[in-house]
Amino acid sequence: MQNGTGLFLRKRGSFGMTSFASLLFVAAIACCVVFSPLQNAASASDDKEPVDRARAFLSWFETEMTQLCKPAAEASWQAAVTGESEAFADAATKSLAIRTFLSDSERYDEAKELLESAGSDLTQVELRQLELAERAFRANQLPPELLKEIVELSIEIEQTFNTFRGELDGEQYSNNELLDMLREETDSARREEIWGALKQVGAAVAPMLIELAELRNEAAQTLGFNTFWEMKIYFQEHDVEQLLAIFDELEELTNDSFAGCKDEMDAELGRRFTLDPESLMPWHYDNPFFQQAPPSEEIDLNVFYEEKTKEAIADISAEFFGDIGLPVEQILSQSDLYEREGKDQHAFCTSIDRLNDVRILCNLKPTAEWMDTQLHELGHAVYDVGINRDLPFSLRDPAHAFTTEGVAMFFGALGKNPDWMIHYADADPADVEAAIAGIQEQRRREQLVFARWTLVMLNFEKSFYEDPQQDLNKLWWDYVERFQGLTRPEGRDLPDWAAKPHFTIAPVYYHNYMLGELFAAQLRQTIGAEMGVEAAISCMPADGDQDQIGDFFRERVFGPGSLQPWPPFVEAAAGEPLTARYFAEEVKPNAEN
Numbered sequence: 001m002q003n004g005t006g007l008f009l010r011k012r013g014s015f016g017m018t019s020f021a022s023l024l025f026v027a028a029i030a031c032c033v034v035f036s037p038l039q040n041a042a043s044a045s046d047d048k049e050p051v052d053r054a055r056a057f058l059s060w061f062e063t064e065m066t067q068l069c070k071p072a073a074e075a076s077w078q079a080a081v082t083g084e085s086e087a088f089a090d091a092a093t094k095s096l097a098i099r100t101f102l103s104d105s106e107r108y109d110e111a112k113e114l115l116e117s118a119g120s121d122l123t124q125v126e127l128r129q130l131e132l133a134e135r136a137f138r139a140n141q142l143p144p145e146l147l148k149e150i151v152e153l154s155i156e157i158e159q160t161f162n163t164f165r166g167e168l169d170g171e172q173y174s175n176n177e178l179l180d181m182l183r184e185e186t187d188s189a190r191r192e193e194i195w196g197a198l199k200q201v202g203a204a205v206a207p208m209l210i211e212l213a214e215l216r217n218e219a220a221q222t223l224g225f226n227t228f229w230e231m232k233i234y235f236q237e238h239d240v241e242q243l244l245a246i247f248d249e250l251e252e253l254t255n256d257s258f259a260g261c262k263d264e265m266d267a268e269l270g271r272r273f274t275l276d277p278e279s280l281m282p283w284h285y286d287n288p289f290f291q292q293a294p295p296s297e298e299i300d301l302n303v304f305y306e307e308k309t310k311e312a313i314a315d316i317s318a319e320f321f322g323d324i325g326l327p328v329e330q331i332l333s334q335s336d337l338y339e340r341e342g343k344d345q346h347a348f349c350t351s352i353d354r355l356n357d358v359r360i361l362c363n364l365k366p367t368a369e370w371m372d373t374q375l376h377e378l379g380h381a382v383y384d385v386g387i388n389r390d391l392p393f394s395l396r397d398p399a400h401a402f403t404t405e406g407v408a409m410f411f412g413a414l415g416k417n418p419d420w421m422i423h424y425a426d427a428d429p430a431d432v433e434a435a436i437a438g439i440q441e442q443r444r445r446e447q448l449v450f451a452r453w454t455l456v457m458l459n460f461e462k463s464f465y466e467d468p469q470q471d472l473n474k475l476w477w478d479y480v481e482r483f484q485g486l487t488r489p490e491g492r493d494l495p496d497w498a499a500k501p502h503f504t505i506a507p508v509y510y511h512n513y514m515l516g517e518l519f520a521a522q523l524r525q526t527i528g529a530e531m532g533v534e535a536a537i538s539c540m541p542a543d544g545d546q547d548q549i550g551d552f553f554r555e556r557v558f559g560p561g562s563l564q565p566w567p568p569f570v571e572a573a574a575g576e577p578l579t580a581r582y583f584a585e586e587v588k589p590n591a592e593n
Helices: 019-031 050-082 085-102 105-121 124-139 144-163 175-184 188-222 228-235 240-273 310-323 329-333 368-386 401-416 418-424 429-466 472-484 510-531 533-538 547-558 566-574 581-586
Strands: 166-168 171-173 348-351 358-361
Touching: 050 085, 050 105, 050 124, 050 348, 050 358, 085 124, 105 124, 144 188, 166 175, 166 188, 171 175, 175 188, 188 228, 188 429, 228 240, 228 429, 240 429, 240 510, 240 581, 310 329, 310 368, 310 418, 329 358, 329 368, 348 368, 358 368, 368 401, 368 547, 401 418, 401 429, 401 510, 401 547, 401 566, 418 429, 418 533, 429 472, 429 510, 429 581, 510 533, 510 547, 510 566, 510 581, 547 566
Parallel strands: none
Antiparallel strands: 166 171, 348 358
């Protein structure tokens, strides 16, 4: 995940903020109420012309941020790979220094004034630098006392999630234990009990989440926003109307495909549980929020990887990226790829210096999911490496969090692509041919189910912050029924929404993952139009010239960095504004994926 300003520590990878990234965020904000802002003796003098003052300000700002971010990124990496308390403390201290620097109200006022007085006379690069600097300072101008309340309450909620155990038959179980039980259970009544236990944490945290929403709204209002949701959207450089229009388009274009897909899934679940599909309830889906498709009846993709070593997964990824002209040997040599005691159990990519030191963290196993994850994280990494080095530090960053997610998703999907698995994973062509329909259908289902889930999250969070005191329990099921087609349990009036930890640790962010999927589909469309469908779908053009794929990404996607806001960037890279049309085409029945 990446901060919306593009100026803080960057850890991109698995869904949601990792517990360590959350810790850094909490520590930084909690402590910024204690330390005074960093001072710099070389501030611009008032007697210079506005343009000269702006350039002096940018020179100072770039120097400070470069010096602060690299050690913070290195400390964050050391904490993730060692798990040592001393490393966590060091990382928190160095992250705090960035937040403290950006909390300087005088520098914020200066950046704001320079935008007004000199903005029209600056170069494109300088103007963009100044815009991002002003945005970064503004995001950190919240009242210290209010921040302290928000942080303390956030910590309390997160600790509740971490320690809560659902109760079933008088025994307490972890979330993972209950999920395992739900996957294996075939009795409907028992599944309902397990599903209910998974939701129990909602009642424990809901009052605190409502209080947190009120505090977040109060903080947002001090910066001139109506709600916390609106503030988050602004600092992610989204236009509210444009964002909502894209998701309205997504809903409309996927309604029919999702309805048909869900009918098929429900028919399978009906057979599994010996039920009429119309009798299925939310607890009949293995994921308690229905954010993932049920397992396929036809195919387990792990069969194509299970006989390989974990090292082979890394070797396959290196061979592939080398073939398309985006070599990753240096990235892999700096990375940490395998499980180890104390190490972060998730996966992410980080750019230490926004130059050559780009690393990924994985915990590779010979499974389809880890092949996907390895390609995904290297997608983030080649993006970082490919950004134009002539850009200043603050612009050597992806155009947006969702554009780097889109690139990562583009490459990650290859790990489950039939042609790609034959060529790179040495899958038996006959076995793949026999399973190809199931592989493509499962991919379609996963895409559709996740799209509809993000519609729930986007719309609920927006409504939640608009009025935290409304009937949230009813509102949640209104959106679940509308977007996911699940049946609301009769008479249930419990805060099932609050069982989702993302409301605390990664609020107002899920939409960026879906925008990444839309961008990935649009990239496939553009590549397909220019190089052929084989290049778009499996990265193996019919003419065998795979280097052109790397050239496309390097020149059209990676190179520009964050020189532009994302709307003009996407239009330049993909030939038209961001749209849900191509994603919707991909998930239609019998679409070639």
